[in-house]
Amino acid sequence: MFVPFEELPPSARVWIYQADRPLMGTELAAVEPALAQFAAEWTSHGRMLRASAAFRHGQFLVLGLDEEVAGASGCSIDASVRFVRGLEEQLGVSLLEKSHLAFLINGQVQLLDRRELRQAVATGQLQPETPYFDNTIAQHGKLAAAWPAPAVQTWLAKYFQPSPQR
Incomplete structure (x- = not known):
């Protein structure tokens, strides 16, 4: 189930993916529906996840998950990585490069x-x-306060x- 980032609790888990270049406004607008759809359909062992997905600062894809509702499983994390790879192809950027x-x-x-x-x-x-x-931040509260x-x-x-x- 998609929720806006502001509605995720401070304890929500986040994953940050950094693009290798800034995205243009048209690119961000074009992927907005896909972000909402991914978060709305993201599941773990058949359970809907309370999640969000958004680009921040025009260059960082942030996925958020309220683990109090349901935690991420290996399969759901794999699904998120497949989604990120699809965005890489669609946008012509690298999001998984960490150097x-x-x-x-x-x-x-x-x-x-x-x-x-x-x-x-x-x-x-x-x-x-x-x-x-610091893209190693793993909690929404830290993201909001110190990122x-x-x-x-x-x-x-x-x-x-x-x-x-x-």
């Missing part, structure tokens, strides 16, 4: 290859307060620590 990190810089989502992270911190391109989209969050408040904090002197 890029997303930051909010000058009001725009910017992607950075993980291998470039240390250099970006060293040159000052990334600051401790640079908003970072994006200052990089130093995430698992990236270690990159902003001074190097030990030798």
Whole structure:
């Protein structure tokens, strides 16, 4: 059963998929019905799930599931991945690639290859307060409260620590 994200409880589970480029308004409008349909028809062992699906910041697909109603099973998670792959084909984007990190810089989502992270911190391109989209967040409450969050408040904090002197 589809529900708007705002109606999911803070404990609802979320999955975040990052597109490798920003989506245009026409693309977002074109997939909106498919998102609602997927959430409305998503099941686990034949039970309807109370779920939501939406794009955020024009670049992140977020699936949400109220596990108090029914939890996700292996088969239902497989169904969600098939849905995401279908969106990749439809939109011509990658949503399952995990090698890029997303930051909010000058009001725009910017992607950075993980291998470039240390250099970006060293040159000052990334600051401790640079908003970072931590796509490992798994609860709706954290998504609503701290996504994006200052990089130093995430698992990236270690990159902003001074190097030990030798």
